[in-house]
Amino acid sequence: MINITFPDGGIRQYQKGVTPFEIANSISPRLASEILAATVNSKITEVNRPINQDSTLKLHKWEDQEAKSTFWHSSSHLMAEALELLYPGIKFGIGPSIETGFYYDVDSGDTSITEGDLKRIEDKMLELAREKQTFVRKDVSKEEAMATYAKKGDEYKCELIKDLEDGTISFYTIGSFTDLCRGPHLSDTSVIKAIKLTSIAGAYWRGNEKNKMLTRIYGVTFPQKKLLNEYLVMMEEAKKRDHRKIGKELELFAFSQRVGQGLPLWLPKGAMLRERLENFLKAVQKKHGYLPVITPHIGLKELYVTSGHYAKYGNDSFQPIHTPQEGEEFLLKPMNCPHHCEIYKVKPRSYKDLPLRLAEFGTVYRYEQSGELHGLTRVRGFTQDDAHIFCRPDQLEEEFIKVIDIVLYIFRTLDFKEYTAQISLRDPNNKEKYIGSDENWDKAESAIIKAAALKGLSTVVETGEAAFYGPKLDFMVKDAIGRKWQLGTIQVDYNLPERFELEYVGADDKKYRPVMIHRAPFGSIERFVAVLIEHTGGKFPLWLTPEQAVILPISEKFNDYAEKVGEFLNNNDIRTSIDDRNETIGKKIRENELKRVPFLLIVGEKEVESNKISVRRQGEGDKGQMIAKDFVTMIENEIKEQLG
């Protein structure tokens, strides 16, 4: 018999060789019918893989990401099977699951596959799925694997096999199609009930521009038709909220091929919005004892060799900048931390100086592959709302609490109502992977867990997900249409203080090493603005929005009065402009509403006579007449409440 430990700590005994499916069935047949994957000893596996030793077990239903990734990856096999039947001789690259759905990179030779073919492939997939084809695993030797694909003439798979170690290679077969894969997969294809192939793109083999361009087919599948329909509605809504589209409409940012891909240009309205976000955060940070610093955009290569960033980013990122001085090399900074460590070292520090909280809106540069670039969410130059807290180990918990306070204040103010936090701890069975003493790790991990509990965060704990240099806490927000975005992060670091030999003098006059916390509540301003646009659909909170009010004179006759009101409002810090174009009032209202201006102020005969303005609020319509001074008070109160 073997012991199976469940997530709630309960232990049950089963025969050696029992499968996760059989275990689920022993609990309830309904559960067994719903599970799609299982995690056995922290490894995702198939529900029909026998378990031969004492193990921890988690059963995954559709709701779990582990189930989805298994479902979607299995669907990529199903798509490949359909493709091979429809396009005999087609060759395959890789077919992983992604955050939502899956793709497969294929080489269809002289026949090109286009968007118009997707429906036909979907239909074939549905037909095959209904055949309830089982995924059959077979372990193969490297030699056999190579021979199989050499015979098939699939050079891509041969190349993949070359890099694999003999004894670790397996094939999976469904129906007539066999694929090189390590799994895991579904038991059979019958649970795949709804299929949508979403798009086609070109992708270089292994992401290398020197290689052949393959065809990447994206798709998504579901266990119920209803879920696909919901997904399609969400995608429509997401399209409307696309930050690239709204950013253009609101004139917030742009890109120029001449400046370079992935390097955003902030237009005046976007720059002002960004400035407001920065000032907002600066004010909060000041209250929490942060000190501002400013550091250059480049640093000597040696700085990043010391920090270890050169080893991590050096080859795959922007290459060193050379100077007329022989041998002198600078790097664009990929991180602000090394600079801040040098600021720490400017003078001797005592235990009484700690915590030292250094904050900077620091712009960093990382070379993302051009295929990875996406609007403001994946760029090559971005500004982190960065800060580094240098503290004593006994101060970690309090500092974490303070950082969480800032993050939660930001979420509240910007109307992110749903969020979760992930605590990433080290793998206790693999301690040598991590830097820092056991004592410090235990202290830091319990500090994070305690701080999160104290703040009432809903958390998931992921063992083994910590960085090698320290445990961390990451925040995920859910936007208005249910998509999850990763935002802020708080990270403990034992590595950089070691590498930079940071010290402080303790009460006993001995030298100690401080702990460092990296934290960026927004993550990066670019990404944060993108998420905010997609969350709000461009209808920013009143305090942040680029234009708070537009005055619409009914005709030219009232332009002077509009000017007067506009001046008054702007003098009272209400961001106001005048739309005095010679257009009908109806058209002006429509167009300014499209620009998501929260307040439209209409002025005509009646308003001039009563010395008032007629107020229309976005989404709410007519609010009646009021004098300008009352309008100012109304907005001021609303903003005060928002920034509470």
Ligand SMILES: [Zn+2]
């Ligand atoms: Zn597979």
Ligand SMILES: [Zn+2]
């Ligand atoms: Zn950092």
